[in-house]
Amino acid sequence: MDLRSVALGDQLEERCIEMWVYQKSLEYPAGVTATNPRLAKDVITQYGGPDGELGASLRYLTQRYTMPLPQAKAALTDIGTEELAHLEIVATLVYNLIRDASLEDIKKAGMDDYYADHDKAVYFVNASGMPWVATYIQSKGDPITDITEDMAAEQKARSTYEYLIQLSDDPDVTETLRFLWQREIVHFQRFGELLDLLQEYYGHQHYFDMNGFDPNKVLKQE
Amino acid sequence: MEGNRPLEVAQLDPRQLEMLRCIMQLEFECIDLQLFLDTHPAEARALEEFRRYSDELCNAKKAYEDAYGPLLNYGFGRAPGGWQWICDPWPWEINWRRGA
Numbered sequence: 001m002d003l004r005s006v007a008l009g010d011q012l013e014e015r016c017i018e019m020w021v022y023q024k025s026l027e028y029p030a031g032v033t034a035t036n037p038r039l040a041k042d043v044i045t046q047y048g049g050p051d052g053e054l055g056a057s058l059r060y061l062t063q064r065y066t067m068p069l070p071q072a073k074a075a076l077t078d079i080g081t082e083e084l085a086h087l088e089i090v091a092t093l094v095y096n097l098i099r100d101a102s103l104e105d106i107k108k109a110g111m112d113d114y115y116a117d118h119d120k121a122v123y124f125v126n127a128s129g130m131p132w133v134a135t136y137i138q139s140k141g142d143p144i145t146d147i148t149e150d151m152a153a154e155q156k157a158r159s160t161y162e163y164l165i166q167l168s169d170d171p172d173v174t175e176t177l178r179f180l181w182q183r184e185i186v187h188f189q190r191f192g193e194l195l196d197l198l199q200e201y202y203g204h205q206h207y208f209d210m211n212g213f214d215p216n217k218v219l220k221q222e
Numbered sequence: 223m224e225g226n227r228p229l230e231v232a233q234l235d236p237r238q239l240e241m242l243r244c245i246m247q248l249e250f251e252c253i254d255l256q257l258f259l260d261t262h263p264a265e266a267r268a269l270e271e272f273r274r275y276s277d278e279l280c281n282a283k284k285a286y287e288d289a290y291g292p293l294l295n296y297g298f299g300r301a302p303g304g305w306q307w308i309c310d311p312w313p314w315e316i317n318w319r320r321g322a
Contacts, residue, residue, distance in 0.1 A: 021298045023244055024307075027250065029318030075260040082253060092314040172319055186257065193261040 031172035037109035038099035048124025056085035059137035154188035
């Protein structure tokens with residue numbers, strides 16, 4: 001553990017600079033009422049689907065390197081880390097929904113194609129079995145572009161959780177999905193605040209601008 | 223859901239579950255306040271609340287770790303007994319059923 005002084009506004013604080021650590025508990029007490037491979041096949045999309053938690057965590061954690069503001073570096077680190085905790089919650093749901101399923105249950109649920117490749121292991125696929133790909137996410141180097149993508153990502157994840165809640169016939173799974181759904185709304189709010197801070201940082205004239213393009217110069221030439 | 227068998231609830235020490243639930247609640251307060259403080263670093267009331275929950279969380283974790291072993295790896299948690307890190311249950315092995 002390395003102690004360094006971190007300047008934040010006019011405050012100067014001694015803080016621990018830490019690596020990642022694992023904590024042996026979930027962020028939310030996830031529960032499953034009954035074995036249900038049919039539901040597992042849907043919920044798994046938030047593990048390895050286009051708007052799932054793997055993409056979310058990797059997107060935010062890789063975008064933070066090129067952020068110019070301390071608030072943005074901190075929020076992307078913390079939200080990216082929270083998404084990893086959500087990834088573990090989704091995995092817990094999927095694992096518990098299929099762990100006691102018989103082969104007959106799995107066939108009836110249409111999960112036999114998944115079983116052929118993964119048995120009952122938890123793998124990164126969407127609801128129709130497509131594996132996770134890095135093209136689900138972007139890291140563009142333009143902070144306004146990246147935070148705008150993050151806001152859209154939170155909305156897409158919120159919609160997905162709403163569809164999963166509609167599909168869920170397991171009361172305990174529904175409760176857990178509702179928690180994850182709420183977190184998407186909080187993250188969207190935080191990203192919106194970052195967008196405001198970034199627009200202020202760039203002086204309000206660059207929001208829809210390309211790098212290096214100065215609308216004032218163009219106007220003067222006319 | 224018809225035909226689906228109810229899942230077995232892991233037989234765990236109720237005191238351990240209760241302590242863990244309390245830690246999870248305090249931690250959620252800290253997570254949510256942390257994100258808020260990231261974009262509002264000058265909000266004194268939120269910072270004060272964060273410190274209060276964070277102190278409570280520290281104490282709750284210390285009490286848990288003294289009884290059931292480390293919650294955190296790499297020396298960030300306490301390991302007072304034997305090497306309890308490898309002990310079950312892992313987070314995905316606890317089924318937090320409502321009313322269970």
